[in-house]
Amino acid sequence: MFSALMDKVLAQLSQELPFVVYSKPDERVVKAIFQEDAKIHTISDFTETGFVFAPFDSESPAILIKNTETPEATEYPFETEAYEHPTVPLADTSQKKFHIQLVEKAVAKIKTTDLEKVVLSRRLNVPCTTHVIELFRRILARYPNAFRYLWYHPKVGCWLGATPEILVSIENKRFTSMSLAGTKPYVEGGTPSWGKKEQEEQKLVTDYMKSVLKGKTVDLQVATPETVRAGNLWHLQTRLSGRTKGNPNDLIKALHPTPAVCGSPMLMAKNFILTNENYPREFYTGFLGELNFINEINRTSDKNNRENKAYRAVKASTSLFVNLRCMQVLEDNVLLYVGGGITAASDPIGEWEETVNKSKTMLQVLTKA
Numbered sequence: 001m002f003s004a005l006m007d008k009v010l011a012q013l014s015q016e017l018p019f020v021v022y023s024k025p026d027e028r029v030v031k032a033i034f035q036e037d038a039k040i041h042t043i044s045d046f047t048e049t050g051f052v053f054a055p056f057d058s059e060s061p062a063i064l065i066k067n068t069e070t071p072e073a074t075e076y077p078f079e080t081e082a083y084e085h086p087t088v089p090l091a092d093t094s095q096k097k098f099h100i101q102l103v104e105k106a107v108a109k110i111k112t113t114d115l116e117k118v119v120l121s122r123r124l125n126v127p128c129t130t131h132v133i134e135l136f137r138r139i140l141a142r143y144p145n146a147f148r149y150l151w152y153h154p155k156v157g158c159w160l161g162a163t164p165e166i167l168v169s170i171e172n173k174r175f176t177s178m179s180l181a182g183t184k185p186y187v188e189g190g191t192p193s194w195g196k197k198e199q200e201e202q203k204l205v206t207d208y209m210k211s212v213l214k215g216k217t218v219d220l221q222v223a224t225p226e227t228v229r230a231g232n233l234w235h236l237q238t239r240l241s242g243r244t245k246g247n248p249n250d251l252i253k254a255l256h257p258t259p260a261v262c263g264s265p266m267l268m269a270k271n272f273i274l275t276n277e278n279y280p281r282e283f284y285t286g287f288l289g290e291l292n293f294i295n296e297i298n299r300t301s302d303k304n305n306r307e308n309k310a311y312r313a314v315k316a317s318t319s320l321f322v323n324l325r326c327m328q329v330l331e332d333n334v335l336l337y338v339g340g341g342i343t344a345a346s347d348p349i350g351e352w353e354e355t356v357n358k359s360k361t362m363l364q365v366l367t368k369a
Ligand SMILES: C=C(O[C@@H]1C=C(C(=O)O)C=C[C@H]1O)C(=O)O
Pocket: 119, 121, 165, 180, 181, 182, 183, 235, 260, 261, 324, 325, 337, 338, 339, 340, 341, 342, 358
């Protein structure tokens, strides 16, 4: 039962022991992994099994919550909850000047160097005393199409979010991934018309992903870009799929960070971010999810199996999401993270407004229905 699972989460929190609870897009099942001690397990090469929580900067360690057995799973009992989009707190505008200047600096750099795109972000500090379990309940109810999670480690912190972006999902050899870039405010009953800036930005991300996946995959299929909704936003998205040649870790290492959250060329963009954003991203724009899960499927035989014996199939699966539309929960406040892709065609005020719109996804979770 959902309430029994949340009681376990509460007990785990009060004993300061690590855990993660999460629900995949369009699923009503909530899964949980509880760690029995407060050790930090770090990833060495993504061949490990468990729930991974990886930072933006791959030079810093990714953290693993090990699952010794199948995660506990239960359905959540409530329906999708309607919600109002909040007005952004006034204090937020204090960051406006800094962010606009940051975007201007990036546009100038893009126009005069090889830098093509860089994703720039900011962090909002908002007072909040709502319990994390209530915040998680609201996330589950309000963003059913997203990957929703609550993650806690006493030595690292407490994060929660509702992300629309798949980094990569792999089942045996088959994988799917997505290029997500291009954002507009959602309007009820309307469809967005995408301008040259968004289309070029989207193509740049897709082309980059194609180039890194090419040598590591076979049958690479790239769909045509489509419009998808994420809360109060529209995004432009392209699905990529195929089969891996090697191990899942090859794809993970090749893909992170994509130009959807970092930029292109990757190292130049990353360097710009690390030296010019005025705060550490930590796990925002990193990735998280199930790593090398082993699912055993027990099947009873059918008429093709003459000996009429049951057989077992083993399926390995990895399901990772980019950590967007997320917040870090502190004692009496939360830190919200928002960003957007900057290209030569970016309008600094428009880019500021995009981050304001994106901040509404998590601000709304701080607001009662
Ligand atoms: C960086 C963020 O979003 C990324 C940037 C996008 C854009 O620039 O259009 C769209 C989706 C994400 O890939 C964020 O939400 O904080």
